[in-house]
Amino acid sequence: MKSVDVNDEMEETLVLSLGSIIGGSTLANKPWDDAITDLTNRIEEARRGVEAPLNLNVVFQAPGNILKPEFAGVRTGRFSKSRALLMVQVAVPEEVPSDPIIYLKNAIHAAIDEAGRWATRRKVTIDVSKLRYIVERA
Template identity: 35%
Template sequence: MSWKPLYIGAVEGGPTPHPGKLTAGLQEIGRLVDAQPWEHSEDETAIDLVFHIPGSLLKPEYEGIRTGSLWRKRCIMQVQVAVPEELGAEEHDAIVRWYARKLVDAVELARTTLPRRKDALPVVQAATISSLATAGLV
């Protein structure tokens, strides 16, 4: 995996009652993020944002947002977001807005958490990218 300031991914817990709706909303946010400009940097920490989507086999064992691992060598911090099961019943635009809010919240959590970790570099471009990508959605 080559470095970039903000990665977005998902862990799906199997089939859902609303197949495709949660994935489609996340893919739209991913496209908005990928469309933003950025430059390679060795002076900042990237965010690996992982959405845990509940399914029939696995459901997140937590609610909300939490920080995960910090890989100092690769300058990447993982942030995890539990997607509520009931979100799948919403319309596409509401799902996209929910993902947009959680993207901004997750980047802010990483930005404020990193200074407390020893030798961690700051979050810079990921904060800008999340703001630009979600403009008008949050």
């Protein structure tokens, strides 16, 4: 499992970070794993020097031979107030599309939308434009 622990106060908080839970490595989900790794590297480069009022950790859950996501789409996870870090989880389908990077970028935009809805429910004003900017640059 590769993800940021929102409870770990010692770890550097990144404006946008990606993680993944691969439910068992298979040939069928290897393209997901590869695409997530590639996009993680792109995000690392694109986020340099960017700060936002809400930090977002997007964790992709890919089905495998051991574990499958218990949900579809996106859902909010934990929030660390001290780090202004929200985790949003994204379940990816078993079938990998022809361009998984485009799919994942669209999924990050959906996660950003979910973060916006989360903030609205808590009557917190956030500007997610910097998060979208990072995704577009990646």
